[in-house]
Amino acid sequence: MSNEEKIMTLHPQGKVGVNILKRRYDVIKDFIIDTVTSHGEITYEKLNDMAVEQLSRTFDGKVPWYVVTVKLDLEARGIIERIPKTSPHKIRLRKVNI
Numbered sequence: 001m002s003n004e005e006k007i008m009t010l011h012p013q014g015k016v017g018v019n020i021l022k023r024r025y026d027v028i029k030d031f032i033i034d035t036v037t038s039h040g041e042i043t044y045e046k047l048n049d050m051a052v053e054q055l056s057r058t059f060d061g062k063v064p065w066y067v068v069t070v071k072l073d074l075e076a077r078g079i080i081e082r083i084p085k086t087s088p089h090k091i092r093l094r095k096v097n098i
Contacts, residue, residue, distance in 0.1 A: 009069055010076035017076075018069060024061050028070040031055060033093070036080060041092040044071065 007025045009017035031051055036042055051067045059066075071091065074080045083090040 009073040011072050012075040017073065020066070020069065024059070024066060025070055025073075027055070027059060028063075028066045029074065032067070032071060032074060032080065036091060036093055041083060041090045043086075043088045043090050045088050047071075047091065 005022040006019050007022045008019050009025070011017050028051070031054070032047065035047055035050060048064055048067050052063045055063050071080070075082065075091075078094050080091050081094040083092055
């Protein structure tokens with residue numbers, strides 16, 4: 001059994017999350033935040049395609065599965081948001097009210 005640190009993901013609709021390795025979570029989280037920051041807003045499909053293209057050779061997991069899992073977690077944590085009424089759906093960083 002592994003002693004690696006894990007993180008329990010959240011789901012924006014309150015569903016039960018999944019327990020995943022924190023190191024994998026961090027790689028995908030950083031990729032999503034960096035990519036969304038540089039694009040302003042991006043379709044989920046493009047984000048996923050870019051992740052597969054850029055991470056598949058070095059990431060020790062199924063990139064598309066982790067992208068959707070971490071994206072939902074970041075939505076639930078209020079870090080990113082889906083842009084309403086976009087099809088295909090787009091995401092952006094959530095504006096923080098100070």
